[in-house]
Amino acid sequence: MQSFLDIFDIYLLEAVINGILLGGVLALLALGLNLIFGVIDVTWICYAELVMIGMYGMYYLVQVFHLPYWAAAPLVILLVALLGAALHFFVIAPLLTAPPINQLLATGGVLFILQSFATVAFGIDFRNLGIRLPVLALGEMNFSYARLLSFAAALIGMVCVYLFLTRTFTGTAIRAIAQDRQIMPLMGVDPKRIYLVTSAIGGGLAGLAACLLVLQYDVHPFVGLSFGPITFLICVLGGLGNFIGGFIAAFVFAEIISLGGLFSDLEWGYVLAFAFFIVMMFIRPAGLLARRS
């Protein structure tokens, strides 16, 4: 009996740590979406599809053009950042004063356009980078280097965004514009430019997530469905637009998925996470860290 518990604890610890590693990438995804929502007040329903395009970008640069991974990653981050800025310029900016439902439908339309585009352009085959990173064995626990690397890179990405938002004039303006849109011209700030920069950063974060996820998952036109919905739930649970709430909620979700997967199948981890979300919506409808008004 005692030896059974010992083994069990090892698996539990492994699952907890894997949950934390997963949480890092989910937090990165949530930060991008929260940034867009908090600053521009629109929800990019197609956020995970930007990640999908970025994953294809990695696939083509690494597998077809034979670039090394470290050289392809910055190009993909730049590409998806430009895609984010273009999404704002061509779709969001003309709809800024439109009712939220119209903005939602428009970005929903972009979701289907990107999925269909990927299906036509890249086919429905599952593709991967062909990079298999080794597994780190710590005692009886195994951790994949892909996950460790992703976690570290996601943290670095989030720290960079944090420093940008707190240390620079433009970053301060991004935080300020979310609090009072109308008076920004009095500060000499052109809101259009701030929105464009924010969209590029949101896209860049999706690009970074793409570089990390492509190490662990095969890419196909519908891969966005695997993490799009969960990213939205994380943002809603943390309080839409609340960066810290989203960060915490990402780890809560990741642990539920990881631990739920330990006790039964991985799919049950997702079921538990979604059930937890529904229950939380009854208890705290405005999110974990809702601001008291």
Added chain:
Amino acid sequence: MNGMLELKSIDAGYGSFQALFDVSLDVRAGEAVGVIGPNGAGKTTLMRVISGLIRPIRGSIAMEGTDVVATPPHRIVSLGIAHVPENRRLFPRLTVADNLKMGAFMPGARAHYAERLEFVFELFPRLKERLQQMAGTMSGGEQQMCAIGRALMSNPKLLLLDEPSAGLAPVVVQQVFELVKRIRASGLTVLIVEQNVQQVLRVVDRAYLLEAGSIRAAGSAAELAASDTIKQAYLGV
């Protein structure tokens, strides 16, 4: 003294509602000018039309000869016009330091960020103690200091003050008008809009009376304070 700000025959409003009718006004360099009048007279609209938050329907605005109406709103501050809006409009969940930083956002002001900060701390030593506090958690008087400080960060020539005494305790109102005097003494030109007529006439050189969107009277502070209509309607004597 030469004309700094000149408004000619301004009509302005919101949608189909017109708030200003044929308003002409001028402020000369180094002056402090007041605009007094009752609630809803169009005083705030006047300020917003100068700083570009709303555009006039008709009329012209010139700042040192530059056409303000043709300047994009976010570039008007670089003409030297800083606007302290009604109700202060600080960023409540940013620190005092970040609020002041926003005031120096323009590329021209960023270069002098450190000097401007020193200047603001000289005027408002209290702000230096509160740098890391969230602006929304300070008292009304401190928030007013922060709002004026934020406007001064852009190194303006003309400061627009919209109801700086609104919502403040009487003791604090006194302090705010003392501040206005000190700002004037530092060489700034001030255009101030106030309902607190008695107080404002003590700190300005000249004033305009705005009623129902039109200028009804103009003159030196002493003349207006002595006029019967103003005495009866606003000074309660």
